[in-house]
Amino acid sequence: MIKLHIDGQEAEAEEGQTILDAAKGLGIEIPTLCHHRAIPPVGACRVCVVEIRDGGRPGLVPACAYPAQEGLVVETASEAVRESRSMTIQLLLARCPEAEVLRKLAEQWDAPPLTLDAPLDHVEPPKGVPEGAGDRDKCILCGLCVRVCQDIIGPAATAFAGRGIERKVTTPYKLLSDVCIGCGACALVCPTGAIDPAEFCSHSIEKIPNEFNLGFDTRTPIHLPFPQAVPNKPILDRENCIHFRTGGCGACETICPAGAIDLEMEDEIVEEEVGAIIVATGYELLDPSVYEEYGYGRYPDVVTSLEFERLVSASGPTNGELTRPSNGEPPKSIVFLQCIGSREETGPGKPYCSKICCMYTAKHAILYKHKVHDGQAFVFFMDVRAGGKNYEEFVRRVSKEKVATYLRGRVSKIFPHDGKLVVQGADTLSGGQVEIAADMVVLAAAVVPSKGATELAQKLRISYDQHGFLSEAHPKLRPVETNTAGIFLAGACHSAKDIPDSVAQASAAASKALGLVVHDRLTREPTIGIVNELTCNGCFECENVCAYGAISPKDIKDRSGATVAVLANINEGLCQGCGACMVTCRSKSIEVQGYTDNQLFSEINAITR
Amino acid sequence: MSRMGVFICWCGANIAETVDCEEVARYARDLPGVYIAQSYKYMCSDPGQRIITDAIQEHQLTSVVVASCSPRMHEPTFRKTAATVGLNPYMLEMANIREHCSWVHTDRRDATEKAKDLVRLLVEKVKRNQPLYEIEMPVTQRVMVIGAGIAGIQAALDVAAAGHEVVLVERKPSIGGFMSMLDETFPTLDCSQCILTPRMVEIMQNDKITLRSNAEVEQVNGYVGNFGVKIRQKARSVDLDKCTGCGDCWNNCMAQNRIHEPEREPECSVASPEIAAKVDAIAAKYADEPGGMVVGALQDIQEEFNYLRQDALTYLSRRISVPLSRLFAVARFYGAFSLTPRGRHIIRVCLGTACHLRGGGSIADTISRELGIGDGETTPDEMFTLERVNCLGACALAPLVTIDGRYHGKMTIAKMIHLIEQCQESGDTVAV
Amino acid sequence: MTEATRLQTPDDLAALRARVVERRSAKKVCVSICAGTGCRAQGSMELLAEFGRQLESAGLDDVELRATGCHGFCERGPLVVIHPRKIFYHSVQMKHVADIIDKTIQHDEVLPALLFRDPKTKQRCEVEGEVPFYAKQQRIVFRHNGIIDPTDIEDYVGADGYVALAKVLAGMTPEQVCDEVEASGLRGRGGGGFPTGKKWQICRNQPGETKYVICNGDEGDPGAFMDRSIMEGDPHAVLEGMTIGAYAIGASKGYLYVRGEYPLAVANLNVAIEQAKTRGLLGDDIFGSGFNFTVEIVRGAGAFVCGEETGLIASIEGDIGTPRQRPPYPAESGLWGKPTNINNVETWTNVPVILERGASWFASIGTEGSKGTKVFSLVGKVNNTGLVEVPMGATLREIVFDIGGGIQKKRKFKAVQTGGPSGGCIPESLLDLPVDFDKLREVGAMMGSGGLIVMDERTCMVDVAKYFLGFLVGESCGRCAPCREGVFQMHRILSRIVEGEGREGDLETLEKLGNYVKASSLCQLGGTAPNPVLSTLRYFRHEYEAHIKEKKCRAGICKELVQFRIDPETCTGCTLCRRDCPTEAITGAKKEPHRIDAAQCIKCGVCYDVCNFGAVEVE
Amino acid sequence: MTEKKTTAAQRDGTDWQPRIVAFLCNWCSYAGADLAGMSRNDYPAAIKIVRLPCSGRVDPMFVLKSFERGADMVLVSGCHPGDCHYSSGNYHARRKLPAFRELLGFMGIDPRRFKISWVSAAEGNKWSSLVADITEEAYALGPFQEFPKCTAPEKTG
Structure with a gap:
């Protein structure tokens, strides 16, 4: 630990840390412009100058680049520092009067406008590609953009051209950069907002959609899944990470004050031993883009019900402001389509009822009215299924209080016209065709099992139906158990369910699992396979046919401990007694107890006599 | 020697109507190994069961066949009954003379014959039965919950509340599932996150619950009570124990956008073979130097091509793996480089201090005036390029001008004009 | 010609020298x-x-x-x-x-x-x-200049060349070499004046196998050309000095960074390196000592800031020559991040002679704090322009008047500027100042690389200050704000002043900015950039004031402030001025008084300079 | 169904009744047969059921033994493919037994006498009609005599 004095206080710093770091440790704020924690400092802007009084060569040094040294006595706001800092800010402000950050610093550090001449017209008029790119009047030439691209990211798309007052940030030959990866690090680190990679990158710039908000806003590769996420810690999306795509960057690792970022981290296989398993893998929505007629995916204002949830959510991308994705305007009319892919006997949909849509559509209508008081809502439905406590009353309120107009029938086509979406459908109650010019269309897409549920079921050796929903052991009497002992189901992985049903089933599954694990021992039928070690020759054909992996090699040792034979051994916990191994065994060295060959041949003898 | 008892159930009329149970009993009694055989109205009733237990005790039966309904129905019942009087339950088997016989056949004779067959079948089997004993296994008293949406969260909390450890596995980096994305919930319209978030936090705080987020089930081994589950804990790149969630990383994440990995055109497309060959030769000169001697290579390229051609520089950049931006920056930094073609005659005017004091500035102004070009510029006919340099190190000759490297000292304005004229006339360098 | 055989031992060298001397002494x-x-x-x-x-x-x-x-x-x-x-x-x-x-x-x-x-x-x-x-010079650095053929190593050997290297490699430890140099009191001739032996010692003590020595031959100061002369005229002395230094520090590779404007220096150094290699004086196992050393030449490409150590290193590394914040110093982390020792040409050239003749001999020359000699390039309005080498402590008067022969055209001496663009102007009152590192610093100037620019009454000090600042505006790398923006703004103010647009308070702003730039800049280019302004403000404030208040340039240099006029009384009508006027602004028949047409006059001052009768006047 | 209620006696006046040995898995087919009983489906009584844990437990030797002992028809029935209680036991049966049937002819057994079927626990009706069908077929094929004739002397006793 290095000890030094800053503003009369004792500060500590580690080897390699700067005065700035040490001051930060004391809570002393030193302004910076050309400094970014991820980028090696160069001390270019001189805003961070501090005065060394003792312990080193006296004078002004940049705190960001000057190493913390033993015994230094540093003043961060002495007269000399203030004068220098104020002058630096004034000079930079003379260059970039528009830069907000400089104006603020000027206020803070008492830097009145200099009675200086404005600097040279240092910015050349753009020739095809703007030199300097971005808002060039704000460029203070701190070099962060150039350095981050060169030293951190790697492609070195930009460079300083010229020197002195003529210095500029530019791309080589002022051409669109084909090495620019479009990451936007330059814009991120720029203290004044002077650079925009869209102006010089030869690729189009594309943001990374935020999955939690279903792509209605964006995120960075390392990101917190959502504000209330548990664990409330970030995750690195390697697909989009510069480090994992190009080998460069690693800024987060440098920056993290806790040293928590580990880019070397690899997938790890951990083994957990448990007595019971509850499967609660949930559901997802059918992708409605399979229905061309609804235009989902083509018309931005056609959204799924889940997307609608995010758009009205106070924690959503619009902070609860319901707006049309196409233009940000509030939707004055909205059409909800139910049964998108549900109750469909043919076609890409599912034959079953998704159960929750009638209810949430009614809810959506209410939420819509909360947000757009003068808006008009329509619901196209097949039947309204509101079986549940207070459900029917809820739906009735929606239709009765004219929160939404319910139209029984299906929609045949949606097409854009004059900034609106024209929804064409049938109203079977009035017997006519209806056409609604809507600002937004919400599709209540069918509930389908979440991806990978069937793969998981196979790993668990539990069964699932043709839709991929996991199967219960008995539809009435064992609704949360599976055919495999010790494995239970909860929630929408079993079938479309609303929240109360899911929670109830979860508690049921928990109680079933508890019923198992409260015991420290378990008994089971002895009708399982046993190996006759006298005749087994260790060919392990049986191992191949065992569906339970119950057969494994066993070393037979003599008294000295040397292995004399390797024979099949049956794990009595795993063996289910199916007998497949027994049939396969050429030397007939396995018997299933209770179903031995001897017994069975006797039975055959008995009935064929 | 087996002492077997055979008990034929009438099942009221269910069996007896079609099967002559007494005859079957008689038949059974004669079968080898059978010690006693008798029939009764309801074997599964209490008196019926007592008949069996009494017989077992009285006759010290070693095995029993009950001919009645499907074993899928009452095998556990009768085995339990037998066990109460000390008979190993696996020494008892059932002959299914109801579902497989009396209920599906109408001919009494056929049915009775079949029932005899079935009884015989079981008698022969049971003769070869061995006493079996139930297997006892330890139970791992923990539960795994796969999926941490509201259902998984609830299940995990319930199990934990009962005092058992839970491993909660979630594929996504956060728990919460779809419910965390919902706004308000029907039919009460309470805020989804408001009711869910406390549960999520509880998961984190409950020390009975081990949360494995960003993890997937890889393989499941074992069996009820003893599952071994291999979980792929996907690399999060964040050490959850160390992370304080301060936000520095995501607020400073350099990738603000999706990344385009640049496709590289092949080297040959950036410069013609002739130019490439020349640049190759230059690059080879500096191959041994760690920095590639960028400045030197650029000097050579300028010498070779008169100026720093874009294609040559681009090619060099690829060749020596130095970013073009760096070459460009170097080219624009140093006074000696030109990115545009230079004239056939390069006039350099020294503006070192000595030359300045002796009127070098006026000489430079004169050239500018005569040729209409400024510093670093070239006349439109590509005849002259003017370079103002900061001392050529021959101060005794001040003011000094060099034309194509040749020194012209003690320059005067008149001499300069004369020199330019001479150059223009001859088109060649002129000696003083 | 002796056959170019490898000199494997000091004895081989002595033998060669004997042959050369014998051949030449006839x-x-x-x-x-x-x-x-x-x-x-x-x-x-x-x-x-x-x-x-x-x-x-x-x-x-x-x-x-x-x-x-x-x-x-x-x-x-x-x-x-x-x-x-x-x-x-x-x-x-x-x-x-x-x-x-x-x-x-x-x-x-x-x-x-x-x-x-x-x-x-x-x-x-x-x-x-x-x-x-x-007569008043003492030629140590220039000991061979003008005497030997720089392209012939035998000439150098004949003049006791490589004797010092042989002596060092045959019998001295690196420690001893460092001590000897330190004892000599040699200070860096590049400007800073840091004790050379100490600098070597620091670099030597750094951990690590790989170290570098660099010879800074990027003589950027306008008006200084002593390094050029040495590199051209005595390249082997530079190489020998570097080799000794490399041995002392523990380097096996050296770089010679030569200014791009010096093609002859590059040529002669290249010849010298080849010859030294052939003779085994560079390369592996020099004089059988096991010591290896090679030298690479790097040509500069026209950037004054590359004279700054860290800028120079960046340039060798193939980047733009922007200096970086120190610490770490190059001795700790220099070229490619390795400990690196940089000295300039004149410093390296002093090394062989110190080791050959001993530290005490060298220390006997010069002043208390500055030992040895210093080469100055004496230029400007002086009669004898050229390179002069005098012992430290010689007075400016000796240099300018005795050696330099006084001011041209018998005009009046006004000032001498030392230390290149970052130096300062010394007025007549300080002419008897003994010149050494410390004395010059005391009066607000600096030794720099040794430029001595003599100014006469026809020199405008404001113009000089503006000239130097203009030079620095163009040469500032642009990395740090004080130098880039501050020097630029100072230059703008000076430009205004010489254009007659000077305002009240400009001088205070200049001083404020000057002190700021000095204190806050990243490297020594910025750190010294305001010196020309600050020192002229110190000694010639009245000239500034005349420009601002009276809108007059008494030297007749600032075009916006002067009018040239021909006094008809004095004019003899010799036509000299008329013939030399570039814009034909002067009219008048032969033997009749001439006239200047103010509309056409570009105020170049040629007429004023050429008139032999003092008939051209400045208003 | 009623027409199919045939007993051996009614059929041709002789006492001959085919012996049909059925190997049923405990989880699907045995339960299916139970269901047929619970549904009171009437079917011929010639079939005798051997209960096994799984169709995968059926050793071809069981089939051979049955024929050797004078069975006229052998049936193996298990869960439908994919529904096996033991995941894959019926797959083993499905591959092994048809291959075995190919060899029956070689041994002098009419392959038509060996039936493989998949009956689930829900298919009581399927079971009863299956039994009716194969009983019918067994009658049509007549008694199986070739095999017992040549093997009986050695085997008996």
């Missing part, structure tokens, strides 16, 4: 012609060829012709010295060649017309040493 006639840049520019190479031709046709094939490095007295080139009498001819023209061969060489007759005539004593000086320009 009382043979030798025509030594200066082939320095100054003399070349005045035709010395043509002269050399002409001598060759005429000597051949005269059948004088035993006369040796030698092209040497710069003698320093460039003002009077081309210079020719005839050995063995060392007759010193200056300003030799082609037409003189025949006479020299005929009279001097064949008949041992001196040609008085070609000898230097002391303007004070009116005496003709036959040999170099008698010329006042040389």
Whole structure:
């Protein structure tokens, strides 16, 4: 630990840390412009100058680049520092009067406008590609953009051209950069907002959609899944990470004050031993883009019900402001389509009822009215299924209080016209065709099992139906158990369910699992396979046919401990007694107890006599 | 020697109507190994069961066949009954003379014959039965919950509340599932996150619950009570124990956008073979130097091509793996480089201090005036390029001008004009 | 010519030297012609060829012709010295060649017309040493310049070259070498004046196997060319110095960063390196000591800031030459991040002679804190322009008046500027200042690399300040804000002042900005950039005030503030000014008073300078 | 169904009744047969059921033994493919037994006498009609005599 004095206080710093770091440790704020924690400092802007009084060569040094040294006595706001800092800010402000950050610093550090001449017209008029790119009047030439691209990211798309007052940030030959990866690090680190990679990158710039908000806003590769996420810690999306795509960057690792970022981290296989398993893998929505007629995916204002949830959510991308994705305007009319892919006997949909849509559509209508008081809502439905406590009353309120107009029938086509979406459908109650010019269309897409549920079921050796929903052991009497002992189901992985049903089933599954694990021992039928070690020759054909992996090699040792034979051994916990191994065994060295060959041949003898 | 008892159930009329149970009993009694055989109205009733237990005790039966309904129905019942009087339950088997016989056949004779067959079948089997004993296994008293949406969260909390450890596995980096994305919930319209978030936090705080987020089930081994589950804990790149969630990383994440990995055109497309060959030769000169001697290579390229051609520089950049931006920056930094073609005659005017004091500035102004070009510029006919340099190190000759490297000292304005004229006339360098 | 064999031991070197000396010591006639840049520019190479031709046709094939490095007295080139009498001819023209061969060489007759005539004593000086320009000099750094042929290693060996290296490698530890250099009191000649031995010691003590030595030959100060002369005229001395330094520090690779504007220096150094390699004086196992050392030449490309150590390192690394914040110093982390020692050409050149003749000998020369000699390039409004080497502590008066022969055209001395663009101006009142590192710093100037620019009454100090600042605006790398923006703004203010737009308070702003830039800049370029302004403000404030308040430039330099006028009374109508006027602004018939048409006059001042009667006046 | 209620006696006046041995897995087919009983489906009584844990437990030797002992028809029935209680036991049966049937002819057994079927626990009706069908077929094929004739002397006793 290095000890030094800053503003009369004792500060500590580690080897390699700067005065700035040490001051930060004391809570002393030193302004910076050309400094970014991820980028090696160069001390270019001189805003961070501090005065060394003792312990080193006296004078002004940049705190960001000057190493913390033993015994230094540093003043961060002495007269000399203030004068220098104020002058630096004034000079930079003379260059970039528009830069907000400089104006603020000027206020803070008492830097009145200099009675200086404005600097040279240092910015050349753009020739095809703007030199300097971005808002060039704000460029203070701190070099962060150039350095981050060169030293951190790697492609070195930009460079300083010229020197002195003529210095500029530019791309080589002022051409669109084909090495620019479009990451936007330059814009991120720029203290004044002077650079925009869209102006010089030869690729189009594309943001990374935020999955939690279903792509209605964006995120960075390392990101917190959502504000209330548990664990409330970030995750690195390697697909989009510069480090994992190009080998460069690693800024987060440098920056993290806790040293928590580990880019070397690899997938790890951990083994957990448990007595019971509850499967609660949930559901997802059918992708409605399979229905061309609804235009989902083509018309931005056609959204799924889940997307609608995010758009009205106070924690959503619009902070609860319901707006049309196409233009940000509030939707004055909205059409909800139910049964998108549900109750469909043919076609890409599912034959079953998704159960929750009638209810949430009614809810959506209410939420819509909360947000757009003068808006008009329509619901196209097949039947309204509101079986549940207070459900029917809820739906009735929606239709009765004219929160939404319910139209029984299906929609045949949606097409854009004059900034609106024209929804064409049938109203079977009035017997006519209806056409609604809507600002937004919400599709209540069918509930389908979440991806990978069937793969998981196979790993668990539990069964699932043709839709991929996991199967219960008995539809009435064992609704949360599976055919495999010790494995239970909860929630929408079993079938479309609303929240109360899911929670109830979860508690049921928990109680079933508890019923198992409260015991420290378990008994089971002895009708399982046993190996006759006298005749087994260790060919392990049986191992191949065992569906339970119950057969494994066993070393037979003599008294000295040397292995004399390797024979099949049956794990009595795993063996289910199916007998497949027994049939396969050429030397007939396995018997299933209770179903031995001897017994069975006797039975055959008995009935064929 | 087996002492077997055979008990034929009438099942009221269910069996007896079609099967002559007494005859079957008689038949059974004669079968080898059978010690006693008798029939009764309801074997599964209490008196019926007592008949069996009494017989077992009285006759010290070693095995029993009950001919009645499907074993899928009452095998556990009768085995339990037998066990109460000390008979190993696996020494008892059932002959299914109801579902497989009396209920599906109408001919009494056929049915009775079949029932005899079935009884015989079981008698022969049971003769070869061995006493079996139930297997006892330890139970791992923990539960795994796969999926941490509201259902998984609830299940995990319930199990934990009962005092058992839970491993909660979630594929996504956060728990919460779809419910965390919902706004308000029907039919009460309470805020989804408001009711869910406390549960999520509880998961984190409950020390009975081990949360494995960003993890997937890889393989499941074992069996009820003893599952071994291999979980792929996907690399999060964040050490959850160390992370304080301060936000520095995501607020400073350099990738603000999706990344385009640049496709590289092949080297040959950036410069013609002739130019490439020349640049190759230059690059080879500096191959041994760690920095590639960028400045030197650029000097050579300028010498070779008169100026720093874009294609040559681009090619060099690829060749020596130095970013073009760096070459460009170097080219624009140093006074000696030109990115545009230079004239056939390069006039350099020294503006070192000595030359300045002796009127070098006026000489430079004169050239500018005569040729209409400024510093670093070239006349439109590509005849002259003017370079103002900061001392050529021959101060005794001040003011000094060099034309194509040749020194012209003690320059005067008149001499300069004369020199330019001479150059223009001859088109060649002129000696003083 | 001796066959170019590898010198494997110090004895081999001694043997070679003996052979060379024997061959050269014969009382043979030798025509030594200066082939320095100054003399070349005045035709010395043509002269050399002409001598060759005429000597051949005269059948004088035993006369040796030698092209040497710069003698320093460039003002009077081309210079020719005839050995063995060392007759010193200056300003030799082609037409003189025949006479020299005929009279001097064949008949041992001196040609008085070609000898230097002391303007004070009116005496003709036959040999170099008698010329006042040389009389007060002490040539240590320039010990071989003008004497040996720089492209022939044997000449250098003959002049005791590589003796120091042999001595070091044969019997001294690196420690001892560092100590010896430190004991000599040698300080860096590049500007900073840091003790060289100490610097070596620091670098030597750094951990790590790989270390570098660099010779800074990026002589960027305008008006300074001593390093050029050394590199051109005595390249082996530089190499020998670097080799000794590398041995002391523990480096095996050296870089010679040569200014791109010095092609002859590059050529001669390249020849020297090749010869040294052939002789085994560079490369592996030098003198059988096991010590290896190679030198690479890097050509600069025109950036003053590369004279700054860290800028120079960046440039060698193939990047733009922007200096970086120190610490870490190059001695800790320099080229490619390895400990690196940088000295300039003059410093390296001092090294062999110190080790050859001993630290105490060297320490006996100079002043208390500054030992040895210093080479100055004496330029500007002085009669004898050229390179002068004087012991530390010589006064400015000695240099400017005794050696430099005083001010041209008998004008009045005004100031001398030292230390290049970052230096300061010293007024007449301080002419008796003994020149050394510390004294110059005391008066607000600096040694710098040794530029001495003499200014007369026709020099405007505001213009000089503006000139230097303009130079620095153009040469600032632009990395740090104070230097980039501050110097620029100072230059803008000065530009305004010389254009007559000066305002009240400008001088205070200049001082404020100047002090700010000095204190806050990243490197020494910025750290010293305001010196020309600050020092002229200190000694010549009245000139500034005249510009601002009276809108007058008494020196007649600031075009916006002057009017040239011909006094009809004094004008003789000689037409000299009329002929030289570039814009034909002067009219008037022969022998009649001339007139300047103000509308056409560009105020170049040519008329003022050429008038032999003082008829052109400045208003 | 009623027409199919045939007993051996009614059929041709002789006492001959085919012996049909059925190997049923405990989880699907046995339960299916139970269901047929619970549904009171009437079917011929010639079939005798051997209960096994799984169709995968059926050793071809069981089939051979049955024929050797004079069975006229052998049936193996298990869960439908994919529904095996033991995941894959019926797959083993499905591959092994048809291959075995190919060899029956070689051994002098009419392959038509060996039936493989998949009956689930829900298929009581399927079971009863299956039994009716194969009983019918067994009658049509007549008694199986070739095999017992040549093997009986050695085997008995």
